[in-house]
Amino acid sequence: MPNSQLTPGIVAGRLPDDSYAENFADLHAPLDAHEAQVAADRCYFCHDAPCVTACPTSIDIPLFIRQIATGTPEAAAKTIFDQNILGGMCARVCPTETLCEQACVREAAEGKPVMIGQLQRYATDRLMEKNRHPYTRAPETGKRVAVVGAGPAGLACAHRLAMHGHDVTVYDARNKPGGLNEYGIAAYKAVDRFAEREVSWLLQIGGIRLETGKALGAGLTLEALREDFDAVFLAIGLAGVNALRAPGEDKAGVEDAVSFIAELRQASDLSALPIGRNVVVIGGGMTAVDAAVQARLLGAQNVTIAYRRGRDRMGASKFEQDLAASRGVRILENVQPKAIHGNGSAVEIELEYTEETPEGLKGTGETFRIPADQVFKAIGQTLEGAPEGLEIAGGKIAVTGAGQTSLPGVWAGGDCASGGDDLTVTAVAEGRDAAEAIHAALGA
Amino acid sequence: MADLSSTFVGIKSPNPFWLASAPPTDKEYNVRRAFEAGWGGVVWKTLGAEGPPVVNVNGPRYGAIWGADRRLLGLNNIELITDRPLEVNLREIKSVKRDYPDRALVVSLMVPCEEAAWKAILPLVEETGADGVELNFGCPHGMAERGMGSAVGQVPEYIEMVTRWVKQNSRMPCIVKLTPNITDIRKPAEAAARGGADAVSLINTINSITSVNLDEMCPEPMIDGQGSHGGYCGPAVKPIALNMVAEIARNPETANIPISGIGGVTTWRDAAEFISLGAGNVQVCTAAMTYGFKIVQEMISGLSQWMDEKGYASVDEVVGRAVPKVKDWQDLNLNYVAKASINQDDCIKCGRCFAACEDTSHQAIAMSEDRTFTVKDDECVACNLCVNVCPVEGCITMVPMKPGEVDPRTGEVVKEEYGNWQTHPNNPAVWAAE
Numbered sequence: 001m002p003n004s005q006l007t008p009g010i011v012a013g014r015l016p017d018d019s020y021a022e023n024f025a026d027l028h029a030p031l032d033a034h035e036a037q038v039a040a041d042r043c044y045f046c047h048d049a050p051c052v053t054a055c056p057t058s059i060d061i062p063l064f065i066r067q068i069a070t071g072t073p074e075a076a077a078k079t080i081f082d083q084n085i086l087g088g089m090c091a092r093v094c095p096t097e098t099l100c101e102q103a104c105v106r107e108a109a110e111g112k113p114v115m116i117g118q119l120q121r122y123a124t125d126r127l128m129e130k131n132r133h134p135y136t137r138a139p140e141t142g143k144r145v146a147v148v149g150a151g152p153a154g155l156a157c158a159h160r161l162a163m164h165g166h167d168v169t170v171y172d173a174r175n176k177p178g179g180l181n182e183y184g185i186a187a188y189k190a191v192d193r194f195a196e197r198e199v200s201w202l203l204q205i206g207g208i209r210l211e212t213g214k215a216l217g218a219g220l221t222l223e224a225l226r227e228d229f230d231a232v233f234l235a236i237g238l239a240g241v242n243a244l245r246a247p248g249e250d251k252a253g254v255e256d257a258v259s260f261i262a263e264l265r266q267a268s269d270l271s272a273l274p275i276g277r278n279v280v281v282i283g284g285g286m287t288a289v290d291a292a293v294q295a296r297l298l299g300a301q302n303v304t305i306a307y308r309r310g311r312d313r314m315g316a317s318k319f320e321q322d323l324a325a326s327r328g329v330r331i332l333e334n335v336q337p338k339a340i341h342g343n344g345s346a347v348e349i350e351l352e353y354t355e356e357t358p359e360g361l362k363g364t365g366e367t368f369r370i371p372a373d374q375v376f377k378a379i380g381q382t383l384e385g386a387p388e389g390l391e392i393a394g395g396k397i398a399v400t401g402a403g404q405t406s407l408p409g410v411w412a413g414g415d416c417a418s419g420g421d422d423l424t425v426t427a428v429a430e431g432r433d434a435a436e437a438i439h440a441a442l443g444a
Numbered sequence: 445m446a447d448l449s450s451t452f453v454g455i456k457s458p459n460p461f462w463l464a465s466a467p468p469t470d471k472e473y474n475v476r477r478a479f480e481a482g483w484g485g486v487v488w489k490t491l492g493a494e495g496p497p498v499v500n501v502n503g504p505r506y507g508a509i510w511g512a513d514r515r516l517l518g519l520n521n522i523e524l525i526t527d528r529p530l531e532v533n534l535r536e537i538k539s540v541k542r543d544y545p546d547r548a549l550v551v552s553l554m555v556p557c558e559e560a561a562w563k564a565i566l567p568l569v570e571e572t573g574a575d576g577v578e579l580n581f582g583c584p585h586g587m588a589e590r591g592m593g594s595a596v597g598q599v600p601e602y603i604e605m606v607t608r609w610v611k612q613n614s615r616m617p618c619i620v621k622l623t624p625n626i627t628d629i630r631k632p633a634e635a636a637a638r639g640g641a642d643a644v645s646l647i648n649t650i651n652s653i654t655s656v657n658l659d660e661m662c663p664e665p666m667i668d669g670q671g672s673h674g675g676y677c678g679p680a681v682k683p684i685a686l687n688m689v690a691e692i693a694r695n696p697e698t699a700n701i702p703i704s705g706i707g708g709v710t711t712w713r714d715a716a717e718f719i720s721l722g723a724g725n726v727q728v729c730t731a732a733m734t735y736g737f738k739i740v741q742e743m744i745s746g747l748s749q750w751m752d753e754k755g756y757a758s759v760d761e762v763v764g765r766a767v768p769k770v771k772d773w774q775d776l777n778l779n780y781v782a783k784a785s786i787n788q789d790d791c792i793k794c795g796r797c798f799a800a801c802e803d804t805s806h807q808a809i810a811m812s813e814d815r816t817f818t819v820k821d822d823e824c825v826a827c828n829l830c831v832n833v834c835p836v837e838g839c840i841t842m843v844p845m846k847p848g849e850v851d852p853r854t855g856e857v858v859k860e861e862y863g864n865w866q867t868h869p870n871n872p873a874v875w876a877a878e
Binding site for chain 1: 514
């Protein structure tokens with residue numbers, strides 16, 4: 001008997017073989033030329049446009065949309081990449097509904113913003129499919145910069161530095177570059193190995209050497225980097241995962257959501273990926289939704305997101321919450337994990353209702369259990385492996401200005417640095433701005 | 445309900461919406477479909493003299509310009525008059541008229557500038573039972589090169605001469621269709637009146653090149669690597685047509701000649717505007733060619749509802765109602781002062797008013813940190829540009845100042861009395877008189 005959604009435990013192949021490709025297809029089918037034209041026609045070309053202000057990388061959105069509308073999507077892409085070299089990925093993963101599209105005046109006017117994210121994808125795809133890199137390097141400066149971490153912040157920083165003529169070496173602990181773009185985003189948001197293709201395209205600028213399998217504490221030390229390079233940019237992300245701190249957390253079937261997503265992203269055959277029949281995801285952010293939705297798409301019969309506060313407090317946007325609901329994920333609000341029960345393996349999770357009190361969030365004492373053979377923890381990541389000697393603030397590397405750390409010659413950006421909001425687009429902005437700061441410092 | 449029935453130069457139709465002489469009226473098949481859809485009348489596509497018919501190009505005949513969402517705003521064509529044999533057209537006209545006696549059926553004509561040619565064709569048309577003829581003095585392409593169409597319409601003496609021949613050789617009402625490709629539309633209209641025309645219709649198409657193919661370096665529409673100028677029509681030409689209709693309606697020489705209004709009529713509202721500026725009915729082409737014949741149903745229901753709301757019982761009550769308010773610039777009241785006003789509840793904060801005013805006008809709109817846009821009354825000259833660029837209709841309005849108030853821009857008290865340029869102290873002619 002082949003497995004089905006009803007097969008107990010954590011098993012692979014719950015769905016017919018042909019379902020996986022369909023389930024994990026592009027979340028938003030790309031716009032064709034006609035759709036892009038219709039969508040672009042709706043842009044009002046606002047003065048000092050609110051969408052630009054809302055974009056962490058300040059892409060000149062009205063200009064690029066006008067360039068699409070007038071038949072020059074390649075020029076539009078250049079407008080985007082000037083501000084955000086990972087504009088292709090951001091077009092796919094940005095929560096546009098809380099950024100540019102929320103600010104769009106047509107959202108105010110009609111509740112229907114211009115499809116900025118989709119248009120950005122249209123433009124960037126048009127340029128990238130030509131496999132021609134639109135930037136050239138300035139004359140070589142002879143300066144060398146180390147970038148630790150090949151995620152969005154590291155890549156954006158490396159590209160901008162290379163463009164200014166510096167020699168960049170990018171290190172990453174994993175064996176593929178891309179960081180969360182490659183390992184941490186729902187598969188249906190970056191289909192067809194987009195993360196990988198984007199990095200190859202970005203590296204075409206030249207002057208960037210990539211060394212994978214190397215991390216601080218694993219072949220690298222900050223002291224050595226500072227000695228060998230003229231500047232160091234740390235973009236090491238958040239490698240640690242918060243614990244549930246509930247009894248039974250050690251049982252089989254309790255996993256980190258980020259590990260599950262990474263494994264799924266790298267899986268060559270999704271039908272071989274085991275998934276529980278009853279999956280519970282603890283958390284309320286994008287990672288929780290990505291894990292929950294993908295669990296459903298892999299064939300889990302029941303998937304529940306358990307979040308300790310109300311929906312309005314969830315880190316996941318309304319769009320993401322609706323996406324989860326539309327894929328059959330149940331969202332339980334105001335509950336916290338109390339214990340995971342089972343004999344060696346998780347069988348049930350015990351949840352307790354919570355309430356907001358003046359003293360903070362408190363359990364009400366009322367508990368209930370739901371079946372859970374697989375529990376994903378998505379309650380936030382933590383900085384891990386930050387080198388000694390760096391000032392830490394609020395659990396992150398303390399930075400001032402454009403990523404300047406407490407150590408001279410060392411900058412930091414992306415999720416590992418203080419400030420920011422754990423978005424790809426913010427990481428890109430921080431990497432880019434740190435590169436400019438480093439460039440200025442090296443020129444002095 | 446308002447009575448939409450129309451009598452134009454004695455020709456009755458159930459509504460004032462006619463299809464203009466053009467491709468939609470070239471064949472019995474099309475015209476029957478038009479009448480079934482509800483059109484009040486048609487002007488049959490222009491007939492030429494007996495003999496081998498003209499030939500058309502076998503490549504594209506139309507070029508276009510578009511607005512947002514590829515909405516067709518302007519169309520041009522290089523099609524000639526009917527390319528079907530005269531006898532076929534006449535037979536079909538007779539058949540259609542017999543089956544639709546309540547609809548207007550006017551036949552457009554274009555034959556060489558010789559009296560014999562007109563003498564020959566008029567009886568043939570009369571024999572079909574058609575209600576009248578329209579003289580095509582308008583087409584700006586192809587036929588003009590052969591001394592017809594706009595080549596006639598650009599010479600008032602020819603218009604007068606040919607119109608006289610037609611009136612002398614036929615009992616049918618005669619409508620003279622005017623070309624806009626002239627400097628002063630009143631001159632050909634006056635000529636038509638002198639020649640005895642029962643009415644004028646306008647505008648015919650405007651000479652144009654709609655676009656250039658930048659790969660081939662050739663105007664569109666492109667025929668084997670070449671292009672030609674063609675007649676422009678559609679919503680884009682409406683303002684030009686409205687002005688020309690009004691010029692004839694307010695010209696004492698032509699004030700009494702009935703006008704059939706043509707040029708970009710797309711909705712009932714466009715029709716009402718033409719009628720208010722003096723048109724007795726309207727003719728439509730591009731809107732039908734864009735959307736099909738069914739649009740007449742919206743035109744009928746819209747005009748009817750509006751007339752009911754306004755208390756107009758018949759179309760005749762509307763004809764020319766706005767004409768007395770069409771003035772020359774020198775008659776406008778310079779003592780009138782208005783200021784733009786932005787309704788903050790309707791504002792979507794796009795800032796287009798600001799960009800337009802700040803960059804290209806009078807720096808009379810302020811923008812705050814939180815994107816609140818307000819009018820600076822001390823700078824605003826009430827130019828209306830902000831109104832026109834605002835995407836939200838009605839969000840920005842022009843509010844007149846009351847007499848006695850002080851205009852913060854000039855520091856002067858707004859006068860109650862009317863005062864125009866002709867009496868203005870800055871007018872050199874006024875000094876000369878003193």
